[in-house]
Amino acid sequence: MIKLEELIIKYYTSSLTKAETDALLRFLEDPKNQKLFKKYTRDYYNLELGLQNISLEDEFSDLWKEMESKKRRQLVPGQYFRMAAVFVLLLSLGGLLFWYSGGSQEIINENAVQITLGDGTVKVLEEAGKTKLVGAKGQVIGVQQGNSLDYKNPDDSSESRQEKLTFNELTVPYGKKFHLVLSDGTKIYLNSGSTLKYPQKFMKGNTRQVFLEGEGYFSVAKDSDHPFVVTTGDMDVRVLGTEFNVSSYNEDSTAHTVLVEGAVSIYEKDNKFYSENGLVMEPGYKAEMNKTSGNISLEKVDTEIYTGWTEGKIIFKNTPFTVIRKKLERHYNVSIQNNNKALDEKTYNAVFDIESIEQVLKTLNEHYPIEYTYKKNKIIIN
Numbered sequence: 001m002i003k004l005e006e007l008i009i010k011y012y013t014s015s016l017t018k019a020e021t022d023a024l025l026r027f028l029e030d031p032k033n034q035k036l037f038k039k040y041t042r043d044y045y046n047l048e049l050g051l052q053n054i055s056l057e058d059e060f061s062d063l064w065k066e067m068e069s070k071k072r073r074q075l076v077p078g079q080y081f082r083m084a085a086v087f088v089l090l091l092s093l094g095g096l097l098f099w100y101s102g103g104s105q106e107i108i109n110e111n112a113v114q115i116t117l118g119d120g121t122v123k124v125l126e127e128a129g130k131t132k133l134v135g136a137k138g139q140v141i142g143v144q145q146g147n148s149l150d151y152k153n154p155d156d157s158s159e160s161r162q163e164k165l166t167f168n169e170l171t172v173p174y175g176k177k178f179h180l181v182l183s184d185g186t187k188i189y190l191n192s193g194s195t196l197k198y199p200q201k202f203m204k205g206n207t208r209q210v211f212l213e214g215e216g217y218f219s220v221a222k223d224s225d226h227p228f229v230v231t232t233g234d235m236d237v238r239v240l241g242t243e244f245n246v247s248s249y250n251e252d253s254t255a256h257t258v259l260v261e262g263a264v265s266i267y268e269k270d271n272k273f274y275s276e277n278g279l280v281m282e283p284g285y286k287a288e289m290n291k292t293s294g295n296i297s298l299e300k301v302d303t304e305i306y307t308g309w310t311e312g313k314i315i316f317k318n319t320p321f322t323v324i325r326k327k328l329e330r331h332y333n334v335s336i337q338n339n340n341k342a343l344d345e346k347t348y349n350a351v352f353d354i355e356s357i358e359q360v361l362k363t364l365n366e367h368y369p370i371e372y373t374y375k376k377n378k379i380i381i382n
Helices: 004-012 018-028 031-049 056-070 081-092 303-311 321-332 357-367
Strands: 113-116 122-125 130-134 140-145 148-150 167-172 178-181 187-190 194-199 208-219 228-231 235-239 243-248 254-261 264-268 279-281 285-290 296-300 314-320 335-338 347-352 372-375 378-381
Touching: 122 130, 167 178, 187 194, 208 303, 235 243, 235 254, 243 303, 254 264, 254 303, 264 285, 279 285, 279 296, 303 314, 314 321, 321 335, 321 347, 321 357, 347 357, 357 372
Parallel strands: 148 178, 208 228, 335 378
Antiparallel strands: 113 122, 113 167, 130 140, 140 148, 167 194, 178 187, 187 208, 194 208, 208 243, 228 235, 235 264, 243 254, 254 285, 264 279, 285 296, 314 347, 372 378
16 A cells, blocks of 8 residues: 555655556546545635636546646646645545545545544455454454454453543445444444444443444344443434344435334433433334434334345335435445436335346336436436
């Protein structure tokens, strides 16, 4: 891996090698990374330079041409200030295009599962890889194999007294899923586009609390002395030992919890928990919170519709296309632009598991004719 700090220094001194320039170019070939570049360019111009009418397409095109020409000649220092300014912004924001992690900065593929350790170090967890995570004192804190990471008893020389909680953060990109076993034995399956922040090791006497953005299926280890709390942006789910699914993506207007077995209490995140202020659920029910009003509704559901993703299924039952579209984007790691507004209100019943995105689109087309193009992970529906 090329260290970002070294790369930036070489960029400013116009001393990038051909290999280093090629590494940047390969990273920017991904349409999703181009999208991130455009986003940060827009943010930078609006907030710093006030250039409201800048053409992002032209800006990226110009950058690309300059970087291509950079393979054949060295840049004169200061000649391309705009390019440098954009890269400075990405570094200063700890951006998604280049990941910044304290003293260790590396170019990291955003399509990979990533973990941020307590000291700020960011690591990629390769799908075919096997690695040991090492703590600040040199002890093994977790063992990763493929799409699974286990913190339970990896090295119990780590039983040394722990003075404070140390959090790790796991990020699962679109198109991938990941298994996690916490230090207490709680098992979590994270869906595409999800992030979970959790203690590297739970401390005795403390509530077992984790923080979720996205969707996860939880099988919580029973511990009557230490309740387990899943905190999302809008609500808390409190349990002692049970199995349930939580979905709370930032872009969704609602957050919901579906209980498979056991019992849970649902309450607004900013409220302190009392037994009387929580909504107690029974197995087979879904509690849904409206993020705007804070109102919570409860209904009996077919739990498989909400948990089928753990087995690779996507299940739709009277589901509007506007919801389907977002689920397909996460599951298949594609972007879908829908220009057919009437389609958003159409509902579908379907189950998909091994189908490709093209097969899914063909199936949907059989129920409601649509015209679409699919190129480079982008689908445009007209």
